[in-house]
Amino acid sequence: DTVCVNTPTHFTDTSSVNVGNTITGRNWNFGDGESSTLSDPSHTYTTPGSYSVGLTIYTTEGCIDTLNKFFQDTVVIHPSPVSKFDVDPKKTDICHADITFSDLSSGANSIFYWFDDSTAFSNEANVIHTYQTSGWQRPMQIATNQWGCKDTSYQELYIEPFVIYAPNTFTPDGNEFNNDFNALFALEVYEWELRIYNRWGQLVFLSNDPNEKWDGSYNGVMCQPGQYIYQATFKNPEKEIQVYKGTVNLLK
Numbered sequence: 001d002t003v004c005v006n007t008p009t010h011f012t013d014t015s016s017v018n019v020g021n022t023i024t025g026r027n028w029n030f031g032d033g034e035s036s037t038l039s040d041p042s043h044t045y046t047t048p049g050s051y052s053v054g055l056t057i058y059t060t061e062g063c064i065d066t067l068n069k070f071f072q073d074t075v076v077i078h079p080s081p082v083s084k085f086d087v088d089p090k091k092t093d094i095c096h097a098d099i100t101f102s103d104l105s106s107g108a109n110s111i112f113y114w115f116d117d118s119t120a121f122s123n124e125a126n127v128i129h130t131y132q133t134s135g136w137q138r139p140m141q142i143a144t145n146q147w148g149c150k151d152t153s154y155q156e157l158y159i160e161p162f163v164i165y166a167p168n169t170f171t172p173d174g175n176e177f178n179n180d181f182n183a184l185f186a187l188e189v190y191e192w193e194l195r196i197y198n199r200w201g202q203l204v205f206l207s208n209d210p211n212e213k214w215d216g217s218y219n220g221v222m223c224q225p226g227q228y229i230y231q232a233t234f235k236n237p238e239k240e241i242q243v244y245k246g247t248v249n250l251l252k
Contacts, residue, residue: 002076004149008042009075017059025058031075048079081108083143083153093160094237095187097131101139105151108143115139134161134238161238164189166230169249172216180213181248183232190235196248197229204228216250225252 003009017023028036030043031051045051053074084104092099103111103125111125116137120129131137137157144150166183173179183194189210196205196214204218216223232244 001074002078002147003045004147005048005077005080006044006046007149008044010040010042011053012040013055013057015055015057017057021059023057024060027056027058029054029056045075045077048077051075051077078147078149079107079145080149081143081145081151082106083108083141083151085113085141085153085155087139087155087157090155090157091160092157093163094131094134095163095185097159099129099131099157101127101129101141103141105141105143105153107145108151109146110144112142112144113139114142131159134159161236161240161242164232164244166232166244166246167248168246169251170216171251172222173252180215181230181250182213183210183230183244185210187237189237190239192234193232195231195233197231198223199226199228210234223250225250 001009011028013026015023026037026039028038028041028043030036030045031053032045032047034043036043051074052072082105084106086102086104088100088102101113101122105111111123113122113124113127113129115121115129115131116139117131117133122129135158137159138154139157140152140154142150142152164183164185167178167181170178170181181196192208192210194205194207194210194212194214195203198204204223205214207214227247227249229247230245234242236242
């Protein structure tokens with residue numbers, strides 16, 4: 001029989017005796033220093049190699065009789081591969097959810113990944129997978145060698161549900177660069193509200209249009225250079241309310 005290391009091997013006694021004789025006991029010798037007195041035992045080999053298995057049967061027919069069976073190289077135990085892989089990055093957001101999977105396994109000739117999002121999987125050892133859902137993910141790798149022996153390992157990564165990008169400086173000076181301020185996002189948002197305050201807490205800009213930008217003015221008059229506070233409130237694609245706060249510098 002051929003099995004993988006650390007996998008139970010099942011033995012079955014098919015011995016028979018003459019009519020009137022009875023089997024009163026057994027002793028299995030598994031060849032690795034372990035034994036069993038069960039009729040049909042299971043044994044797990046922890047070291048690869050070839051093992052000769054012996055079976056001693058005790059019978060009685062008015063007296064004790066002993067039958068020894070010794071089978072050369074009965075069991076061949078093959079090594080298992082070692083599954084190991086890395087993911088990069090381990091934390092990102094749903095707008096940048098391309099994750100690189102790098103195979104670090106040993107002793108394997110085939111690799112299988114389960115990405116832990118719906119039914120996505122891959123048989124490539126090194127692959128890039130784009131996650132479509134946010135939250136904690138626990139991808140799995142199964143490494144298999146030429147004898148069919150397998151090993152499994154896991155990684156964990158976190159996909160933030162949604163983020164926005166807002167510049168920290170803009171220059172409303174009329175040239176072609178950075179003339180206005182607004183947040184940028186890759187996915188659709190709902191119930192958008194952007195508020196901008198000056199250093200004294202006065203509201204200088206309010207919009208419910210995610211495409212509307214602040215040109216640095218208030219009531220048609222250009223605001224003074226300095227630092228302003230913004231607050232963006234919206235519902236992300238998963239319909240969760242999010243609030244982002246930050247500061248932006250108005251330069252001239």
